[in-house]
Amino acid sequence: MISKVDRRDFIKITGIAGAGLLLGFPLKSKASGLDAGEGVFSPNAFLQISSDGSIVIWAKNPEIGQGVKTSLPMIIAEELEADWQKVEIRQAGLDERMGSQFAGGSTAIKNNWETLRMAGATARVMLVAAAATRWDVAYAECKASNAIVTHEPTGRKLTYGELADAASQQAIPPIVDLKQPRDFKLLGQSIPGVDNKAIATGQPIFGLDAKPKGMLTAVIARSPVYGGKVKKILDSEALKVSGVVQIVEITPTENPTMLVSGVAVIAKNTWAAIKGREALQIEWEPGAGAEESSTRIKNQFLQNVAQKGSIPLRDDGNVDEAFAEAAKTVEATYEVPFLYHATMEPMNYIADVKADKVECWGPTQVPGRVAGIAEMLTGIPRANVKVNQSRTGGGFGRRLMADYAAEAIFLSKAIQQPVQVVWTREDDLLNDFFRPNGIYKLKASIDNTGHISGWHINASTTSRGMFSGSRDSPHTTEVFPDGFPAGFVPNFRMEYSPVQSVVPRGAWRAPGHNATAFVDQTFLDELATAAGKDPVAMRLEILGKEEKQMHYRDHGGPFYNTKRLRQVIELVAEKSGWYQRAPQGIYRGFAAHFMFGAYVAEVLELTMSASGVPQVVRVHVAVDCGIVVNRAGALAQIEGGIVDGLGAALYGGVTIENGAAAQRNFDTYRLIRYKEAPEVITYLVDSTENPEGLGEMSLPPVSAALCNAIFAATGRRIYKLPVKDNELFQNI
Amino acid sequence: MPIYTLQINNRTVEVEADPDTPLLWVLRDELELKGTKFGCGKAQCGACTVHLNGAAVRSCVLPVSALEYAQITTIEGLSADGSHPVQQAWMEVDVPQCGYCQAGQIMSAAALIERNSNPSDKDIAAAMSGNICRCGTYPRIKQAVLLAAKYARK
Numbered sequence A: 001m002i003s004k005v006d007r008r009d010f011i012k013i014t015g016i017a018g019a020g021l022l023l024g025f026p027l028k029s030k031a032s033g034l035d036a037g038e039g040v041f042s043p044n045a046f047l048q049i050s051s052d053g054s055i056v057i058w059a060k061n062p063e064i065g066q067g068v069k070t071s072l073p074m075i076i077a078e079e080l081e082a083d084w085q086k087v088e089i090r091q092a093g094l095d096e097r098m099g100s101q102f103a104g105g106s107t108a109i110k111n112n113w114e115t116l117r118m119a120g121a122t123a124r125v126m127l128v129a130a131a132a133t134r135w136d137v138a139y140a141e142c143k144a145s146n147a148i149v150t151h152e153p154t155g156r157k158l159t160y161g162e163l164a165d166a167a168s169q170q171a172i173p174p175i176v177d178l179k180q181p182r183d184f185k186l187l188g189q190s191i192p193g194v195d196n197k198a199i200a201t202g203q204p205i206f207g208l209d210a211k212p213k214g215m216l217t218a219v220i221a222r223s224p225v226y227g228g229k230v231k232k233i234l235d236s237e238a239l240k241v242s243g244v245v246q247i248v249e250i251t252p253t254e255n256p257t258m259l260v261s262g263v264a265v266i267a268k269n270t271w272a273a274i275k276g277r278e279a280l281q282i283e284w285e286p287g288a289g290a291e292e293s294s295t296r297i298k299n300q301f302l303q304n305v306a307q308k309g310s311i312p313l314r315d316d317g318n319v320d321e322a323f324a325e326a327a328k329t330v331e332a333t334y335e336v337p338f339l340y341h342a343t344m345e346p347m348n349y350i351a352d353v354k355a356d357k358v359e360c361w362g363p364t365q366v367p368g369r370v371a372g373i374a375e376m377l378t379g380i381p382r383a384n385v386k387v388n389q390s391r392t393g394g395g396f397g398r399r400l401m402a403d404y405a406a407e408a409i410f411l412s413k414a415i416q417q418p419v420q421v422v423w424t425r426e427d428d429l430l431n432d433f434f435r436p437n438g439i440y441k442l443k444a445s446i447d448n449t450g451h452i453s454g455w456h457i458n459a460s461t462t463s464r465g466m467f468s469g470s471r472d473s474p475h476t477t478e479v480f481p482d483g484f485p486a487g488f489v490p491n492f493r494m495e496y497s498p499v500q501s502v503v504p505r506g507a508w509r510a511p512g513h514n515a516t517a518f519v520d521q522t523f524l525d526e527l528a529t530a531a532g533k534d535p536v537a538m539r540l541e542i543l544g545k546e547e548k549q550m551h552y553r554d555h556g557g558p559f560y561n562t563k564r565l566r567q568v569i570e571l572v573a574e575k576s577g578w579y580q581r582a583p584q585g586i587y588r589g590f591a592a593h594f595m596f597g598a599y600v601a602e603v604l605e606l607t608m609s610a611s612g613v614p615q616v617v618r619v620h621v622a623v624d625c626g627i628v629v630n631r632a633g634a635l636a637q638i639e640g641g642i643v644d645g646l647g648a649a650l651y652g653g654v655t656i657e658n659g660a661a662a663q664r665n666f667d668t669y670r671l672i673r674y675k676e677a678p679e680v681i682t683y684l685v686d687s688t689e690n691p692e693g694l695g696e697m698s699l700p701p702v703s704a705a706l707c708n709a710i711f712a713a714t715g716r717r718i719y720k721l722p723v724k725d726n727e728l729f730q731n732i
Numbered sequence B: 001m002p003i004y005t006l007q008i009n010n011r012t013v014e015v016e017a018d019p020d021t022p023l024l025w026v027l028r029d030e031l032e033l034k035g036t037k038f039g040c041g042k043a044q045c046g047a048c049t050v051h052l053n054g055a056a057v058r059s060c061v062l063p064v065s066a067l068e069y070a071q072i073t074t075i076e077g078l079s080a081d082g083s084h085p086v087q088q089a090w091m092e093v094d095v096p097q098c099g100y101c102q103a104g105q106i107m108s109a110a111a112l113i114e115r116n117s118n119p120s121d122k123d124i125a126a127a128m129s130g131n132i133c134r135c136g137t138y139p140r141i142k143q144a145v146l147l148a149a150k151y152a153r154k
């Protein structure tokens, strides 16, 4: 546990040297309407204290529903010793003084933990030093709490507001004391989302709600098949639609994650743009992708896993010998579909490109990438690109791509007016970057002592890394050679073969893991059955009693700790009553997973209706994510991830026919609904380890826990997702 | 284009629009009432839910020409200060994640509680299953509806 951070390290961490430390440069507070003479204490880009005592903290990262507009400022407020009830939280725009600003990989909390603590603590130390100077007493005799500094021996007090001006004259402290976790007052509490009231009263806080003066709306016709290009445009009918202003063709970029070929109907309002697009006649050059289908891709997968994988990833011991000497072998082939992101706020973005500057608004997980694209498409230097961060109606990885922002920038540049690009739900589904589909062929052996002696996985997926043109090996986004039970099974082989396709693929909540946890954790369940063991007991047996740091080369590594994994498994087993017989009519399934630094174990309970429809009634989940920042936020992420993961496992799946998605809207792409959602009971491990993000990790194990419970109920194994695509469950 | 007279949030407004323009886009683009959300345009997700003479309806499939003389309430009209029992409960239970679906959820819940302030689990499931939440806030929606009903009974 780091308790002291050198300021030079801090500056290295944050990259806010100079520019961020506005000491001796008191700003005038606009918001508070103070007299011009009064100062404002703004020691770094993250916070500002005015002489009237008002405190503003900036939320640096995109808020996409993961709660960072609340949790990141909480970290600052804790070290600052501010009174949370009185702090005003403002969303920051893209601002290089704040370091990297993005939403992805569940990294916001862990990557900003020290930086934001330092930001708050630096300000606190300067306020306390200002008070000590004012009273002419020792620094150590003064204490900050609730935005007040107290001289403990005499009980004298000064508020932060009273100290703001003097604090801004203080030297920057070379070393800053961070609080000990046991002294945290705010962190670990349940703090409601800072935008709750704005949301509950319908304030215009989302990207789609923004409307800069003079804004027009664009709805874009894109190729009906992936990779198609505009050949001929007949726009006379579209231009007749009242409200339609202009038709603009979009030139595609070479990389399909940026701009695809299209024709934009630009209108005075959304409905006119939608109607205008309906009236547009376009002849398309379909290109090579017009024949693409799920069947073609699946055949390719099957061919691949029938032979040696093109990329060998791990080969411990001798798998062939283990299989030859086995008491028993088990084989299974798993299949997962393309998944649609389905953010409730469809893609949309606003750009206002002027001769020498650009301003943007809209939902994104990557404001920095938007700025880079703006520079690339307009030639206007990044320093003159302003990116405002709107509250974002869901991300789930979809908005790591900024294709729709590129469209807005392209169009605004073309017509020299602010334009909002609006995608309909049909646009959003067809032009998604899907979770890759794949096939995973597994074989394992159990020796005559009842232990797993060999494990062989041969996987083939439509690698998303390969789609976006990443230089990394195409397996890195798909499978994890160090994932449990690798390293425990003495003979272990993993191989992989990518399949390329025109179908767009991208990161989907818990990328890679959302498929591998299903595969590994259902297969383990099947092996436990084959070995005649309890599934929980078998995992604990594999992990062993001794604490080990397991090598883990993927995100969340370089190690994972067996004791922490063991602890969540034991915790959920105990709390859910796993070792007692399940109540009549309740069937249970278990799964556990490590990803992105956090440990999760789940016990799922379901009932079966008379017609054989599983209803998930309850999910028990134990999580070790280190220190919990916002308890309510953590619980929400865990619950939401479980509900979301269940929906995807039960119903989610995109099929490709004739070069395009066969599903169009929520009538054909089914999402989980209220009546299908279970109760979720969460157990958080008390920990003083540094905090890990929580946006993704509860999701991966739930599909396996579900399918293992279905096995408990029916004796049938599910090898193919979604569950509804299995013959037995077609009526769900 | 024809002009329509609408009753929205107890105000009378006139809008010029194509007869087939969905109420959703009239609210959002013409009246600057952005609280009502666009999710699917096909009556599938509930993001655009408003009240029409007190009943929860999907504004994305309601043509403006069919709405003259109807009483329409949007999330902005439920209460501007968030004092409606459903809004109160939503904030207290801390329901929202991304928040995008929540105006629709709140409108569906408010219509339910207006006609039944003691809803059973089944009643809640029937009223709330037309609203999709990709963030998976359903467990807290349940708590919030029950709490709102309690407030409404007082």
Ligand code: FES
Pocket (backbone or CB within 6 Å): B037, B038, B039, B040, B041, B042, B043, B044, B045, B046, B047, B048, B049, B058, B059, B060, B061
């Ligand atoms: S937008 Fe109206 S129901 Fe989805």
Ligand code: FES
Pocket (backbone or CB within 6 Å): A065, A344, A393, A394, B096, B097, B098, B099, B100, B101, B102, B132, B133, B134, B135, B136, B137
């Ligand atoms: S809160 Fe995000 S969709 Fe419901």
